[in-house]
Amino acid sequence: MNTVFRSFPAMHHASTPLPPPRPPAGGLPAAVAAALWRADQLGAPVSAVWPSGFAALDAQLPGGGWPGHGLTEILTPHSGTLEWRLLGPALRSVCAAGQPVVLVGPPLPPHLPGLRFEGIAARQLVWVRADTAAERLWAAEQLIKAQACGALVAWLPQARAEQIRRLQVLAAGFDAPVFVCRPTRALRESSAAPLRVQAAVGLDWALQVRIAKRKGPPLDDALHLASVPGALAAVLPPRLGQPSRWFYREAIDHAVVRPSAQPERRHSAVH
Numbered sequence: 001m002n003t004v005f006r007s008f009p010a011m012h013h014a015s016t017p018l019p020p021p022r023p024p025a026g027g028l029p030a031a032v033a034a035a036l037w038r039a040d041q042l043g044a045p046v047s048a049v050w051p052s053g054f055a056a057l058d059a060q061l062p063g064g065g066w067p068g069h070g071l072t073e074i075l076t077p078h079s080g081t082l083e084w085r086l087l088g089p090a091l092r093s094v095c096a097a098g099q100p101v102v103l104v105g106p107p108l109p110p111h112l113p114g115l116r117f118e119g120i121a122a123r124q125l126v127w128v129r130a131d132t133a134a135e136r137l138w139a140a141e142q143l144i145k146a147q148a149c150g151a152l153v154a155w156l157p158q159a160r161a162e163q164i165r166r167l168q169v170l171a172a173g174f175d176a177p178v179f180v181c182r183p184t185r186a187l188r189e190s191s192a193a194p195l196r197v198q199a200a201v202g203l204d205w206a207l208q209v210r211i212a213k214r215k216g217p218p219l220d221d222a223l224h225l226a227s228v229p230g231a232l233a234a235v236l237p238p239r240l241g242q243p244s245r246w247f248y249r250e251a252i253d254h255a256v257v258r259p260s261a262q263p264e265r266r267h268s269a270v271h
Contacts (some may be wrong), residue, residue: 031155038144050151050177054225061195062215066090066177071168074181075212080107081156082199083181084118085227086207091151092119092176098178099150102126102143105136106155124187133158137167146172155181165192187212 049065051058058064066072076082092102101124103110112122126149129137133156140154144167156163159182171178184198195214202208202224209223 017100030254048175048222050090050093052086053092054223054227056223057209057225059222060211060214060219066179068175068177068197069172070195071164071171072176072177072179072211073164073186073193073196074179075156075184075196076181076199077184077188077200079157080098080179082201083179084115084205085197086225087153087179088115088118088120088196094150094176095119095121095124095151098124100124100126101151101153102128102149104128104139104143104152104154105130106153135148137163140167140180141170141180144174147174147176147178151177151179153179153181157186158184159183161192162188168192168194 010236013207023044049061049063049067051065053062062068074083094101096119101120103126105128110125110127112125115125116122128139128143130139136154136156137159140152141157143152159167164180165182167178180193184200187196187198191213194215195211198210198212200208205226205228208226209225210217211223228270
């Protein structure tokens with residue numbers, strides 16, 4: 001029998017350490033680099049986003065729009081009006097995609113003719129009447145768990161920090177955007193919501209919007225977003241497009257500058 005000898009490469013001894021693997025180009029694996037977020041940069045979306053309808057606002061929102069898989073707090077001084085002007089364009093796109101928009105506990109009944117001007121179809125609008133804070137919170141939780149809508153807007157003015165945290169945990173597994181409307185005074189409280197947006201009335205039909213919290217560097221300046229209510233956009237004359245200019249001009253035209261009156265001299269009588 002012929003014996004065949006083969007040579008094998010030398011094996012490393014058990015006590016000899018192997019050299020560490022070289023990292024790929026860029027210093028980080030692709031999966032790690034994609035998940036890495038630096039605090040001085042806007043966070044990248046982990047899911048789809050919905051354009052807000054305001055280019056200036058989208059430029060400051062992580063991912064370029066309203067995000068899914070998380071809560072977005074809308075903070076206003078008076079509930080029931082500014083939320084529609086801020087969220088109307090996004091809700092319009094949800095309805096255009098054939099998805100329902102569910103409202104939980106709005107402070108005022110939805111005004112269907114006005115919403116129609118915003119492009120929100122009545123047949124795709126679901127109003128959940130919940131009178132107490134517990135009912136509103138329970139309804140919002142069940143809708144998120146069931147993923148039963150294309151967008152959820154819930155008014156929770158009395159929600160506590162632990163309740164917001166629970167909603168955020170549930171919303172992390174929900175594809176659609178979840179908006180929680182709260183009063184402006186809630187800014188003094190901590191919140192687990194990754195995005196908090198404060199809205200107020202500005203000049204000339206504008207919305208003054210501040211991003212109080214986002215996944216990214218703080219934004220100190222307020223955004224001024226043109227937002228003429230849908231019912232007025234078709235009938236508003238150009239003269240009233242910027243009413244502050246006309247009010248200021250009329251105030252100057254009607255101002256009358258009068259010289260200051262000289263004090264009357266009194267002479268004492270000499271007897």
